[in-house]
Amino acid sequence: MFYRNGLTLLKVSKTLLLNGFAKRLQHTHPEKGESFYKRWIEYIRVYGMDGQSAAFRSFIVSRYHRVDKIDASKWNIIYHDFVASRLSVIGTISITCVGVGLAFSISDYYINGKLTSKRGMQWQRDFEELGAFAYIILSGMILCGICLIRLQLLRILRIYQSKSNPEDFVMIRAGVSRFNKKTPFTRSQVKILSVLYDQEAYYYQIFAFGNIKIHNRSAIINTESFEQPAIKSYMFGERNTIPEKLLSPSASSKKSQMAKSKKIPPPPMF
Incomplete structure:
Protein backbone atom coordinates (compact mmCIF):
# COMPACT_ATOMS: atom_id res chain seq x y z
CA MET A 1 0.00 0.00 0.00
CA PHE A 2 2.75 2.39 0.96
CA TYR A 3 4.66 1.43 -2.20
CA ARG A 4 1.67 2.19 -4.45
CA ASN A 5 0.96 5.52 -2.76
CA GLY A 6 4.62 6.45 -2.91
CA LEU A 7 4.82 5.52 -6.60
CA THR A 8 1.71 7.59 -7.38
CA LEU A 9 3.10 10.55 -5.47
CA LEU A 10 6.38 10.24 -7.37
CA LYS A 11 4.57 10.24 -10.74
CA VAL A 12 2.47 13.28 -9.79
CA SER A 13 5.54 15.17 -8.55
CA LYS A 14 7.44 14.34 -11.74
CA THR A 15 4.54 15.55 -13.91
CA LEU A 16 4.21 18.81 -11.97
CA LEU A 17 7.96 19.39 -12.13
CA LEU A 18 8.10 18.87 -15.90
CA ASN A 19 5.07 21.10 -16.49
CA GLY A 20 6.55 23.83 -14.31
CA PHE A 21 9.89 23.61 -16.10
CA ALA A 22 8.18 23.84 -19.50
CA LYS A 23 6.20 26.92 -18.42
CA ARG A 24 9.35 28.53 -17.09
CA LEU A 25 11.11 28.02 -20.43
CA GLN A 26 8.21 29.66 -22.23
CA HIS A 27 8.30 32.69 -19.93
CA THR A 28 12.05 33.17 -20.08
CA HIS A 29 12.12 33.47 -23.87
CA PRO A 30 10.63 36.46 -25.66
CA GLU A 31 8.88 34.37 -28.31
CA LYS A 32 6.45 32.01 -26.61
CA VAL A 83 30.05 43.02 -32.20
CA ALA A 84 32.22 44.76 -29.59
CA SER A 85 30.00 43.43 -26.79
CA ARG A 86 30.64 39.85 -27.86
CA LEU A 87 34.35 40.39 -28.43
CA SER A 88 34.74 42.05 -25.03
CA VAL A 89 33.54 38.87 -23.29
CA ILE A 90 36.10 36.81 -25.20
CA GLY A 91 38.80 39.39 -24.48
CA THR A 92 38.05 39.54 -20.76
CA ILE A 93 38.10 35.75 -20.45
CA SER A 94 41.36 35.53 -22.43
CA ILE A 95 43.06 38.24 -20.35
CA THR A 96 41.94 36.52 -17.14
CA CYS A 97 43.23 33.11 -18.28
CA VAL A 98 46.60 34.54 -19.36
CA GLY A 99 46.90 36.45 -16.09
CA VAL A 100 46.16 33.35 -14.02
CA GLY A 101 48.71 31.33 -16.02
CA LEU A 102 51.41 33.97 -15.59
CA ALA A 103 50.69 34.28 -11.87
CA PHE A 104 50.96 30.51 -11.44
CA SER A 105 54.26 30.34 -13.37
CA ILE A 106 55.78 33.29 -11.48
CA SER A 107 54.79 31.87 -8.10
CA ASP A 108 56.16 28.45 -9.10
CA TYR A 109 59.49 29.98 -10.12
CA TYR A 110 59.62 32.18 -7.00
CA ILE A 111 58.95 29.30 -4.59
CA ASN A 112 61.06 26.56 -6.22
CA GLY A 113 63.72 28.66 -7.96
CA LYS A 114 62.75 27.10 -11.31
CA LEU A 115 59.69 26.00 -13.24
CA THR A 116 58.54 22.60 -11.99
CA SER A 117 55.33 22.09 -13.98
CA LYS A 118 55.54 19.98 -17.14
CA ARG A 119 54.19 22.76 -19.39
CA GLY A 120 56.47 25.35 -17.81
CA MET A 121 59.54 23.16 -18.26
CA GLN A 122 58.62 22.58 -21.92
CA TRP A 123 58.28 26.34 -22.51
CA GLN A 124 61.63 26.93 -20.84
CA ARG A 125 63.34 24.38 -23.11
CA ASP A 126 61.74 25.89 -26.21
CA PHE A 127 62.79 29.37 -25.11
CA GLU A 128 66.40 28.28 -24.61
CA GLU A 129 66.49 26.53 -27.99
CA LEU A 130 65.30 29.64 -29.85
CA GLY A 131 67.96 31.79 -28.23
CA ALA A 132 67.91 35.49 -29.17
CA PHE A 133 64.99 34.95 -31.55
CA ALA A 134 62.84 34.03 -28.54
CA TYR A 135 63.19 37.57 -27.16
CA ILE A 136 61.87 38.99 -30.44
CA ILE A 137 58.84 36.68 -30.29
CA LEU A 138 58.25 37.52 -26.63
CA SER A 139 58.48 41.26 -27.30
CA GLY A 140 55.99 40.95 -30.16
CA MET A 141 53.57 39.00 -27.99
CA ILE A 142 53.81 41.58 -25.19
CA LEU A 143 53.28 44.46 -27.64
CA CYS A 144 50.31 42.70 -29.22
CA GLY A 145 48.82 42.02 -25.78
CA ILE A 146 49.18 45.68 -24.75
CA CYS A 147 47.47 46.81 -27.97
CA LEU A 148 44.57 44.40 -27.47
CA ILE A 149 44.11 45.46 -23.85
CA ARG A 150 44.20 49.13 -24.88
CA LEU A 151 41.56 48.52 -27.55
CA GLN A 152 39.50 46.51 -25.09
CA LEU A 153 39.43 49.38 -22.61
CA LEU A 154 38.77 52.13 -25.16
CA ARG A 155 35.74 50.72 -26.96
CA LEU A 247 10.22 62.48 -24.59
CA SER A 248 8.09 61.42 -21.64
CA PRO A 249 4.57 60.17 -22.51
CA SER A 250 2.97 63.34 -21.12
CA ALA A 251 5.30 65.62 -23.07
CA SER A 252 4.85 63.56 -26.22
CA SER A 253 1.04 63.66 -25.99
CA LYS A 254 1.15 67.38 -25.27
CA LYS A 255 3.31 67.92 -28.34
CA SER A 256 0.92 65.91 -30.52
CA GLN A 257 -2.08 67.84 -29.17
CA MET A 258 -0.37 71.13 -29.93
CA ALA A 259 0.33 69.93 -33.46
CA LYS A 260 -3.32 68.94 -33.93
CA SER A 261 -4.69 72.16 -32.44
CA LYS A 262 -2.50 74.31 -34.67
CA LYS A 263 -4.78 75.83 -37.27
CA ILE A 264 -3.81 75.78 -40.90
CA PRO A 265 -4.17 79.22 -42.48
CA PRO A 266 -6.68 79.45 -45.32
CA PRO A 267 -5.36 79.60 -48.87
CA PRO A 268 -4.97 83.06 -50.38
CA MET A 269 -7.91 84.43 -52.34
CA PHE A 270 -7.27 85.66 -55.85
Whole structure:
Protein backbone atom coordinates (compact mmCIF):
# COMPACT_ATOMS: atom_id res chain seq x y z
CA MET A 1 0.00 0.00 0.00
CA PHE A 2 2.75 2.39 0.96
CA TYR A 3 4.66 1.43 -2.20
CA ARG A 4 1.67 2.19 -4.45
CA ASN A 5 0.96 5.52 -2.76
CA GLY A 6 4.62 6.45 -2.91
CA LEU A 7 4.82 5.52 -6.60
CA THR A 8 1.71 7.59 -7.38
CA LEU A 9 3.10 10.55 -5.47
CA LEU A 10 6.38 10.24 -7.37
CA LYS A 11 4.57 10.24 -10.74
CA VAL A 12 2.47 13.28 -9.79
CA SER A 13 5.54 15.17 -8.55
CA LYS A 14 7.44 14.34 -11.74
CA THR A 15 4.54 15.55 -13.91
CA LEU A 16 4.21 18.81 -11.97
CA LEU A 17 7.96 19.39 -12.13
CA LEU A 18 8.10 18.87 -15.90
CA ASN A 19 5.07 21.10 -16.49
CA GLY A 20 6.55 23.83 -14.31
CA PHE A 21 9.89 23.61 -16.10
CA ALA A 22 8.18 23.84 -19.50
CA LYS A 23 6.20 26.92 -18.42
CA ARG A 24 9.35 28.53 -17.09
CA LEU A 25 11.11 28.02 -20.43
CA GLN A 26 8.21 29.66 -22.23
CA HIS A 27 8.30 32.69 -19.93
CA THR A 28 12.05 33.17 -20.08
CA HIS A 29 12.12 33.47 -23.87
CA PRO A 30 10.63 36.46 -25.66
CA GLU A 31 8.88 34.37 -28.31
CA LYS A 32 6.45 32.01 -26.61
CA GLY A 33 5.31 28.75 -28.10
CA GLU A 34 8.61 27.77 -29.68
CA SER A 35 10.37 24.53 -28.85
CA PHE A 36 13.40 24.36 -26.60
CA TYR A 37 15.76 23.45 -29.46
CA LYS A 38 14.46 26.21 -31.72
CA ARG A 39 15.08 28.75 -28.98
CA TRP A 40 18.67 27.64 -28.50
CA ILE A 41 19.27 27.55 -32.26
CA GLU A 42 17.95 31.10 -32.41
CA TYR A 43 20.27 32.17 -29.57
CA ILE A 44 23.29 30.58 -31.27
CA ARG A 45 22.41 32.15 -34.60
CA VAL A 46 21.92 35.64 -33.15
CA TYR A 47 24.94 35.69 -30.83
CA GLY A 48 27.25 33.80 -33.15
CA MET A 49 26.34 34.89 -36.66
CA ASP A 50 24.18 38.02 -36.69
CA GLY A 51 25.80 41.43 -36.95
CA GLN A 52 24.84 44.89 -35.79
CA SER A 53 21.28 44.51 -37.10
CA ALA A 54 20.37 42.33 -34.09
CA ALA A 55 21.57 44.83 -31.48
CA PHE A 56 18.15 46.29 -30.64
CA ARG A 57 16.00 43.17 -30.77
CA SER A 58 13.68 42.99 -27.78
CA PHE A 59 15.22 39.98 -26.03
CA ILE A 60 18.77 41.29 -26.65
CA VAL A 61 17.86 44.64 -25.07
CA SER A 62 16.17 42.92 -22.09
CA ARG A 63 19.17 40.67 -21.55
CA TYR A 64 21.69 43.50 -21.47
CA HIS A 65 19.51 45.52 -19.11
CA ARG A 66 19.83 42.60 -16.70
CA VAL A 67 23.55 42.09 -17.37
CA ASP A 68 24.36 45.76 -16.80
CA LYS A 69 21.94 45.99 -13.84
CA ILE A 70 20.16 48.95 -15.40
CA ASP A 71 16.48 49.57 -14.64
CA ALA A 72 14.62 49.26 -17.95
CA SER A 73 11.76 51.41 -16.64
CA LYS A 74 14.12 54.36 -16.10
CA TRP A 75 16.76 53.98 -18.84
CA ASN A 76 16.68 53.46 -22.63
CA ILE A 77 19.53 51.75 -24.43
CA ILE A 78 20.42 54.13 -27.27
CA TYR A 79 23.81 52.75 -28.32
CA HIS A 80 24.82 49.12 -28.61
CA ASP A 81 27.95 47.93 -30.39
CA PHE A 82 26.83 44.32 -30.65
CA VAL A 83 30.05 43.02 -32.20
CA ALA A 84 32.22 44.76 -29.59
CA SER A 85 30.00 43.43 -26.79
CA ARG A 86 30.64 39.85 -27.86
CA LEU A 87 34.35 40.39 -28.43
CA SER A 88 34.74 42.05 -25.03
CA VAL A 89 33.54 38.87 -23.29
CA ILE A 90 36.10 36.81 -25.20
CA GLY A 91 38.80 39.39 -24.48
CA THR A 92 38.05 39.54 -20.76
CA ILE A 93 38.10 35.75 -20.45
CA SER A 94 41.36 35.53 -22.43
CA ILE A 95 43.06 38.24 -20.35
CA THR A 96 41.94 36.52 -17.14
CA CYS A 97 43.23 33.11 -18.28
CA VAL A 98 46.60 34.54 -19.36
CA GLY A 99 46.90 36.45 -16.09
CA VAL A 100 46.16 33.35 -14.02
CA GLY A 101 48.71 31.33 -16.02
CA LEU A 102 51.41 33.97 -15.59
CA ALA A 103 50.69 34.28 -11.87
CA PHE A 104 50.96 30.51 -11.44
CA SER A 105 54.26 30.34 -13.37
CA ILE A 106 55.78 33.29 -11.48
CA SER A 107 54.79 31.87 -8.10
CA ASP A 108 56.16 28.45 -9.10
CA TYR A 109 59.49 29.98 -10.12
CA TYR A 110 59.62 32.18 -7.00
CA ILE A 111 58.95 29.30 -4.59
CA ASN A 112 61.06 26.56 -6.22
CA GLY A 113 63.72 28.66 -7.96
CA LYS A 114 62.75 27.10 -11.31
CA LEU A 115 59.69 26.00 -13.24
CA THR A 116 58.54 22.60 -11.99
CA SER A 117 55.33 22.09 -13.98
CA LYS A 118 55.54 19.98 -17.14
CA ARG A 119 54.19 22.76 -19.39
CA GLY A 120 56.47 25.35 -17.81
CA MET A 121 59.54 23.16 -18.26
CA GLN A 122 58.62 22.58 -21.92
CA TRP A 123 58.28 26.34 -22.51
CA GLN A 124 61.63 26.93 -20.84
CA ARG A 125 63.34 24.38 -23.11
CA ASP A 126 61.74 25.89 -26.21
CA PHE A 127 62.79 29.37 -25.11
CA GLU A 128 66.40 28.28 -24.61
CA GLU A 129 66.49 26.53 -27.99
CA LEU A 130 65.30 29.64 -29.85
CA GLY A 131 67.96 31.79 -28.23
CA ALA A 132 67.91 35.49 -29.17
CA PHE A 133 64.99 34.95 -31.55
CA ALA A 134 62.84 34.03 -28.54
CA TYR A 135 63.19 37.57 -27.16
CA ILE A 136 61.87 38.99 -30.44
CA ILE A 137 58.84 36.68 -30.29
CA LEU A 138 58.25 37.52 -26.63
CA SER A 139 58.48 41.26 -27.30
CA GLY A 140 55.99 40.95 -30.16
CA MET A 141 53.57 39.00 -27.99
CA ILE A 142 53.81 41.58 -25.19
CA LEU A 143 53.28 44.46 -27.64
CA CYS A 144 50.31 42.70 -29.22
CA GLY A 145 48.82 42.02 -25.78
CA ILE A 146 49.18 45.68 -24.75
CA CYS A 147 47.47 46.81 -27.97
CA LEU A 148 44.57 44.40 -27.47
CA ILE A 149 44.11 45.46 -23.85
CA ARG A 150 44.20 49.13 -24.88
CA LEU A 151 41.56 48.52 -27.55
CA GLN A 152 39.50 46.51 -25.09
CA LEU A 153 39.43 49.38 -22.61
CA LEU A 154 38.77 52.13 -25.16
CA ARG A 155 35.74 50.72 -26.96
CA ILE A 156 32.30 51.74 -25.74
CA LEU A 157 29.95 48.77 -25.61
CA ARG A 158 26.62 50.31 -24.66
CA ILE A 159 25.13 53.67 -23.70
CA TYR A 160 21.91 54.17 -21.74
CA GLN A 161 19.92 57.40 -21.59
CA SER A 162 17.66 58.48 -18.73
CA LYS A 163 13.95 58.62 -19.52
CA SER A 164 13.26 61.30 -16.92
CA ASN A 165 16.23 63.52 -17.83
CA PRO A 166 17.61 63.04 -21.38
CA GLU A 167 20.75 64.95 -20.40
CA ASP A 168 21.95 62.02 -18.25
CA PHE A 169 23.68 58.96 -19.68
CA VAL A 170 25.46 55.81 -18.50
CA MET A 171 28.35 54.36 -20.50
CA ILE A 172 29.28 50.67 -20.35
CA ARG A 173 32.87 49.71 -21.16
CA ALA A 174 34.83 46.51 -20.68
CA GLY A 175 37.07 46.15 -17.66
CA VAL A 176 40.22 44.17 -16.96
CA SER A 177 39.23 42.49 -13.71
CA ARG A 178 35.48 42.55 -14.40
CA PHE A 179 33.31 42.25 -17.47
CA ASN A 180 31.62 45.66 -17.41
CA LYS A 181 32.44 49.09 -16.03
CA LYS A 182 29.68 51.70 -15.68
CA THR A 183 30.45 55.42 -16.01
CA PRO A 184 27.67 58.01 -15.63
CA PHE A 185 28.04 61.25 -17.60
CA THR A 186 26.05 64.19 -18.89
CA ARG A 187 25.56 65.59 -22.37
CA SER A 188 27.83 68.55 -21.61
CA GLN A 189 30.73 66.16 -20.87
CA VAL A 190 30.78 64.75 -24.42
CA LYS A 191 33.53 66.11 -26.66
CA ILE A 192 33.83 65.01 -30.29
CA LEU A 193 37.35 64.72 -31.69
CA SER A 194 38.21 65.68 -35.25
CA VAL A 195 38.96 62.07 -36.25
CA LEU A 196 35.38 60.94 -35.60
CA TYR A 197 34.12 61.81 -39.08
CA ASP A 198 37.51 61.79 -40.80
CA GLN A 199 37.58 58.88 -43.24
CA GLU A 200 41.33 59.33 -43.80
CA ALA A 201 42.25 59.33 -40.11
CA TYR A 202 45.17 57.09 -39.22
CA TYR A 203 44.54 54.11 -37.01
CA TYR A 204 47.32 55.08 -34.61
CA GLN A 205 45.52 58.38 -33.92
CA ILE A 206 42.30 56.61 -32.98
CA PHE A 207 44.23 53.98 -31.06
CA ALA A 208 46.19 56.58 -29.06
CA PHE A 209 43.53 59.22 -28.45
CA GLY A 210 40.22 57.61 -29.43
CA ASN A 211 37.64 59.43 -31.52
CA ILE A 212 35.61 60.92 -28.66
CA LYS A 213 36.11 62.11 -25.09
CA ILE A 214 33.51 61.42 -22.43
CA HIS A 215 34.02 62.69 -18.91
CA ASN A 216 37.59 63.69 -19.93
CA ARG A 217 38.35 60.07 -20.87
CA SER A 218 39.36 58.91 -24.33
CA ALA A 219 37.06 56.37 -25.94
CA ILE A 220 36.25 54.77 -29.29
CA ILE A 221 32.66 54.95 -30.46
CA ASN A 222 31.02 53.53 -33.58
CA THR A 223 28.58 56.06 -35.02
CA GLU A 224 26.64 53.29 -36.79
CA SER A 225 25.77 51.56 -33.50
CA PHE A 226 23.24 54.16 -32.36
CA GLU A 227 19.59 53.22 -32.46
CA GLN A 228 18.66 56.40 -34.34
CA PRO A 229 20.76 59.13 -36.00
CA ALA A 230 18.68 61.79 -34.22
CA ILE A 231 19.66 60.36 -30.81
CA LYS A 232 23.32 60.35 -31.83
CA SER A 233 23.13 63.98 -32.94
CA TYR A 234 21.45 64.96 -29.67
CA MET A 235 24.08 63.27 -27.51
CA PHE A 236 26.91 64.77 -29.57
CA GLY A 237 25.42 68.26 -29.20
CA GLU A 238 24.81 68.58 -32.94
CA ARG A 239 21.13 69.30 -32.28
CA ASN A 240 19.26 70.62 -29.24
CA THR A 241 15.81 69.26 -30.03
CA ILE A 242 15.06 66.19 -27.95
CA PRO A 243 14.17 63.21 -30.19
CA GLU A 244 10.55 62.15 -29.90
CA LYS A 245 11.44 58.71 -28.52
CA LEU A 246 13.18 60.30 -25.52
CA LEU A 247 10.22 62.48 -24.59
CA SER A 248 8.09 61.42 -21.64
CA PRO A 249 4.57 60.17 -22.51
CA SER A 250 2.97 63.34 -21.12
CA ALA A 251 5.30 65.62 -23.07
CA SER A 252 4.85 63.56 -26.22
CA SER A 253 1.04 63.66 -25.99
CA LYS A 254 1.15 67.38 -25.27
CA LYS A 255 3.31 67.92 -28.34
CA SER A 256 0.92 65.91 -30.52
CA GLN A 257 -2.08 67.84 -29.17
CA MET A 258 -0.37 71.13 -29.93
CA ALA A 259 0.33 69.93 -33.46
CA LYS A 260 -3.32 68.94 -33.93
CA SER A 261 -4.69 72.16 -32.44
CA LYS A 262 -2.50 74.31 -34.67
CA LYS A 263 -4.78 75.83 -37.27
CA ILE A 264 -3.81 75.78 -40.90
CA PRO A 265 -4.17 79.22 -42.48
CA PRO A 266 -6.68 79.45 -45.32
CA PRO A 267 -5.36 79.60 -48.87
CA PRO A 268 -4.97 83.06 -50.38
CA MET A 269 -7.91 84.43 -52.34
CA PHE A 270 -7.27 85.66 -55.85
